[in-house]
Amino acid sequence: MKRWSKWSQLAVGTAGLAVTVGLSFLIAVALIFLLSRQPLNTIRYFFIGPFTNRYYLGNMLNSAVPLVFTGLGMAVAFKSSVFNLGGEGQVYSGALVTTVICLALPQAGGYAGGLAALAGSLACGAILAGLSGFFKMKWGTDELISSFLISAAVGFIVNYFITGPLDDPANNLLASYAIGEQYFLAGIFPPSKLNVSSGFAVLAAAAVFFLLNYTHTGYEMRMCGLNREFSRYGGINVSAYIVLPMVLSGALHGLAGGLAILGTQHMAVKEFSFGMGWNGIAVSLIAKNHPLAVIPAAVFFAWLEAGAKAAMLHSDVTFEIAAIVQAVIFYLVTAQAIYSAVRRRRVRV
Amino acid sequence: MAYLRMRGITKLYPENNVLANADVDFEVRRNEIHALVGENGAGKTTLMKILYGLERADRGYIELEDRPVHISSPLAANRLGIGMVHQHFRLIPEFSIAENVVLGIEPRRRGLFLDREGAVSRVRAVIQEYGFSIDPTLRVRELTVGQMQLVEILKILYRRVQLLILDEPTSVLTEQQIHRLFQTLRHLRKIGKTVIIITHKLGEVKDISQRVTVMRGGRVVAVRETAQVDERELSRLMVGKSVSLQVRREPAARGRPVLELEGVSLLARGQDHPLLDGVDLCVHAGEIVGVAGVSGNGLAELEDVASGLRRVSSGRILLGGRDITRLAVRELRQRGLAYVPADRLHRGSSLASSVMENMIIASHHRFLRGGVFRRREVEGFADELAANFSIEGDPRVPIGTLSGGNIQKVILARELASRTDFILFSEPTWGLDVASSEFIYERLMEIRRQGLAILLLSSNLDEIMSLADTLVVMYRGRVVACLANSAEVTKELIGEYMLGLREDRS
Numbered sequence: 001m002k003r004w005s006k007w008s009q010l011a012v013g014t015a016g017l018a019v020t021v022g023l024s025f026l027i028a029v030a031l032i033f034l035l036s037r038q039p040l041n042t043i044r045y046f047f048i049g050p051f052t053n054r055y056y057l058g059n060m061l062n063s064a065v066p067l068v069f070t071g072l073g074m075a076v077a078f079k080s081s082v083f084n085l086g087g088e089g090q091v092y093s094g095a096l097v098t099t100v101i102c103l104a105l106p107q108a109g110g111y112a113g114g115l116a117a118l119a120g121s122l123a124c125g126a127i128l129a130g131l132s133g134f135f136k137m138k139w140g141t142d143e144l145i146s147s148f149l150i151s152a153a154v155g156f157i158v159n160y161f162i163t164g165p166l167d168d169p170a171n172n173l174l175a176s177y178a179i180g181e182q183y184f185l186a187g188i189f190p191p192s193k194l195n196v197s198s199g200f201a202v203l204a205a206a207a208v209f210f211l212l213n214y215t216h217t218g219y220e221m222r223m224c225g226l227n228r229e230f231s232r233y234g235g236i237n238v239s240a241y242i243v244l245p246m247v248l249s250g251a252l253h254g255l256a257g258g259l260a261i262l263g264t265q266h267m268a269v270k271e272f273s274f275g276m277g278w279n280g281i282a283v284s285l286i287a288k289n290h291p292l293a294v295i296p297a298a299v300f301f302a303w304l305e306a307g308a309k310a311a312m313l314h315s316d317v318t319f320e321i322a323a324i325v326q327a328v329i330f331y332l333v334t335a336q337a338i339y340s341a342v343r344r345r346r347v348r349v
Numbered sequence: 350m351a352y353l354r355m356r357g358i359t360k361l362y363p364e365n366n367v368l369a370n371a372d373v374d375f376e377v378r379r380n381e382i383h384a385l386v387g388e389n390g391a392g393k394t395t396l397m398k399i400l401y402g403l404e405r406a407d408r409g410y411i412e413l414e415d416r417p418v419h420i421s422s423p424l425a426a427n428r429l430g431i432g433m434v435h436q437h438f439r440l441i442p443e444f445s446i447a448e449n450v451v452l453g454i455e456p457r458r459r460g461l462f463l464d465r466e467g468a469v470s471r472v473r474a475v476i477q478e479y480g481f482s483i484d485p486t487l488r489v490r491e492l493t494v495g496q497m498q499l500v501e502i503l504k505i506l507y508r509r510v511q512l513l514i515l516d517e518p519t520s521v522l523t524e525q526q527i528h529r530l531f532q533t534l535r536h537l538r539k540i541g542k543t544v545i546i547i548t549h550k551l552g553e554v555k556d557i558s559q560r561v562t563v564m565r566g567g568r569v570v571a572v573r574e575t576a577q578v579d580e581r582e583l584s585r586l587m588v589g590k591s592v593s594l595q596v597r598r599e600p601a602a603r604g605r606p607v608l609e610l611e612g613v614s615l616l617a618r619g620q621d622h623p624l625l626d627g628v629d630l631c632v633h634a635g636e637i638v639g640v641a642g643v644s645g646n647g648l649a650e651l652e653d654v655a656s657g658l659r660r661v662s663s664g665r666i667l668l669g670g671r672d673i674t675r676l677a678v679r680e681l682r683q684r685g686l687a688y689v690p691a692d693r694l695h696r697g698s699s700l701a702s703s704v705m706e707n708m709i710i711a712s713h714h715r716f717l718r719g720g721v722f723r724r725r726e727v728e729g730f731a732d733e734l735a736a737n738f739s740i741e742g743d744p745r746v747p748i749g750t751l752s753g754g755n756i757q758k759v760i761l762a763r764e765l766a767s768r769t770d771f772i773l774f775s776e777p778t779w780g781l782d783v784a785s786s787e788f789i790y791e792r793l794m795e796i797r798r799q800g801l802a803i804l805l806l807s808s809n810l811d812e813i814m815s816l817a818d819t820l821v822v823m824y825r826g827r828v829v830a831c832l833a834n835s836a837e838v839t840k841e842l843i844g845e846y847m848l849g850l851r852e853d854r855s
Binding site: 214215217219223231234235 | 551585614656658677679681682683686688691693696698699700701702706709710711713714717720722724
């Protein structure tokens with residue numbers, strides 16, 4: 001019976017979210033009627049556009065992949081009550097490191113080289129975020145500020161490499177040389193860009209879920225996240241759990257960048273990853289920091305993104321209008337997510 | 350006749366489906382001190398919160414001087430002449446007494462600036478009017494707990510309140526301070542005020558009140574003239590059965606020394622005197638050492654130091670003859686440190702986590718295989734503890750949904766499961782009802798028989814005096830008395846040590 005009540009709670013929570021989503025869609029539709037001269041067309045492309053053909057559908061799912069990783073990165077941090085606001089720089093620099101490794105090893109085999117490249121991106125993100133965690137442990141520096149500042153600085157450094165030493169003059173883009181074809185991740189849904197990294201995303205979500213809920217490390221991480229004083233009292237090495245969640249969070253962000261290079265971009269384009277870090281925060285909030293729920297949340301986000309693009313392409317809406325409609329849906333859904341998260345925290349004594 | 354009448358008050362907390370008040374009728378006469386008694390969770394505080402506008406009743410109505418009133422907020426309650434002193438003080442330590450008292454209705458200069466002198470003189474006038482003696486320019490930080498309570502009372506008197514509600518006002522006070530508080534209340538009654546006092550302590554009911562209302566399980570079970578009931582009957586009404594408050598105590602079988610503190614001092618920045626000042630203490634196997642003291646005199650620091658959560662500035666701590674002064678809590682836990690903290694809701698448990706997760710905080714290393722939990726063993730452990738300590742409910746629900754008594758049982762169960770020869774208790778029964786307290790006393794006696802060394806820190810003198818074999822009193826960070834418990838040791842004597850009127854140390 002107690003089990004049942006847990007399920008019923010979940011059902012109530014989901015119903016609440018559904019109502020908000022429905023409401024936000026209604027407002028979005030109203031906005032479209034107001035702002036578009038061919039509203040029905042716009043609505044069609046906005047909401048259904050991403051499902052109309054294999055190309056759109058595959059690309060939409062593919063753009064959800066980095067969001068799954070960054071969303072997981074944020075979920076790990078939030079569950080441990082640390083804040084990693086450096087996602088942007090970690091994704092971007094992870095992508096750069098992957099590109100550099102691939103370019104430096106043109107002769108290596110696909111698997112070994114690819115693994116090395118991904119390991120590099122993972123390590124890069126882990127170090128960047130871990131640094132903030134270390135500062136916090138050592139000197140009490142607020143990791144929220146330090147991670148953001150480090151990430152902002154790193155962004156400029158990556159820009160320098162992409163537009164400077166690595167810039168390929170042949171492609172007329174602000175982008176690096178392309179990586180060798182042996183590194184490309186196999187496509188699974190042609191003609192779209194969807195590739196095997198989507199499988200990795202699902203595996204990563206499962207791994208994070210397992211780590212948090214079934215292992216000793218995950219338990220200590222969650223306990224430190226919920227109540228540091230209690231954890232210290234219980235004999236948990238709490239300072240380690242400032243650094244570790246940051247390291248994990250950074251590693252997942254770095255991996256998002258690395259996989260985007262191997263799977264989708266095949267070269268480091270200037271500011272290609274803009275927004276992936278920030279959107280990870282939103283994805284994690286919608287998923288209520290639940291690692292498995294991060295997957296649908298990321299797809300939801302990618303759907304809105306793809307819908308906005310399709311509506312811009314096929315109807316008369318401008319980028320601004322699409323962004324406004326997107327923002328309205330987003331604000332409402334995130335607000336609901338935050339609200340219920342806060343409500344869950346307030347347990348009666 | 351009745352000054353205040355509450356009729357058919359019903360309040361359901363839907364979050365945990367608790368009917369806190371079920372059709373409660375409550376009446377207070379003008380100019381009386383009315384005691385409202387009941388165990389934890391009997392609904393006393395909820396009823397008073399409704400009266401004070403902090404909670405809204407689902408059903409029922411309130412009449413003041415035969416006129417129906419609608420109390421939607423504490424502000425509305427103040428306007429009707431109702432004021433409340435909460436169990437936990439709501440004062441700003443950095444502000445002076447006067448500033449705290451006028452907070453919210455400050456006298457102003459040119460409509461904008463705080464008129465400090467005006468505030469002080471007005472508060473001084475109120476202090477004189479009611480015959481208190483305290484300097485309104487003192488900072489609240491520097492006051493004793495008893496004085497802080499006086500500031501809370503001043504706060505509501507300043508607002509010209511006729512009806513004062515005091516929620517467990519004596520729980521943090523010493524004997525002498527309680528005596529002083531009661532004098533104040535009697536004085537207030539004499540000049541025409543009406544007082545409602547919530548309490549657990551039956552002796553106080555007899556001492557101070559004219560009438561008493563007893564609540565149990567959200568209902569009023571009796572209303573009596575205080576003169577016509579005795580403590581036993583009140584106790585029976587409260588718990589529904591007769592409970593003996595006496596603990597059976599066999600003579601101590603004192604063994605080897607287990608925990609020893611040698612000259613332990615703790616200094617802190619910004620403090621003119623050490624928080625702990627050369628504390629020597631020894632707890633033997635099979636012995637309960639009870640430490641008493643008014644808050645702010647080193648008990649909390651002793652708790653932190655003995656549990657390893659705070660490093661000493663100088664001195665040594667030995668456990669079973671081995672130096673543990675510099676060990677981290679983690680290492681102490683591995684050696685079996687068991688500790689029931691005073692702050693059970695923040696330090697002793699993680700409210701949003703499940704009962705099960707709370708139970709394994711110190712012992713989860715035992716349930717691992719390759720870093721992964723063996724679920725079945727964890728669940729078995731949780732079920733076993735729940736059964737042994739008769740903890741109600743599913744171990745998978747958040748511990749924050751349990752009652753205070755059950756939370757403490759979870760903590761107790763967890764700490765006693767640790768294989769150890771020393772255990773530290775701090776305020777183990779604070780705020781608990783009679784039945785839960787008795788349960789804890791029985792367990793304490795049981796582990797004492799098993800030969801554990803027990804250090805008990807408590808502000809409840811009755812508890813210390815009925816449980817401890819050795820009584821230690823702390824004052825300003827120093828041990829001022831260390832006495833073998835016997836019939837000659839009286840509450841008044843301990844109180845004198847606690848207030849620094851007496852000292853044994855050379």
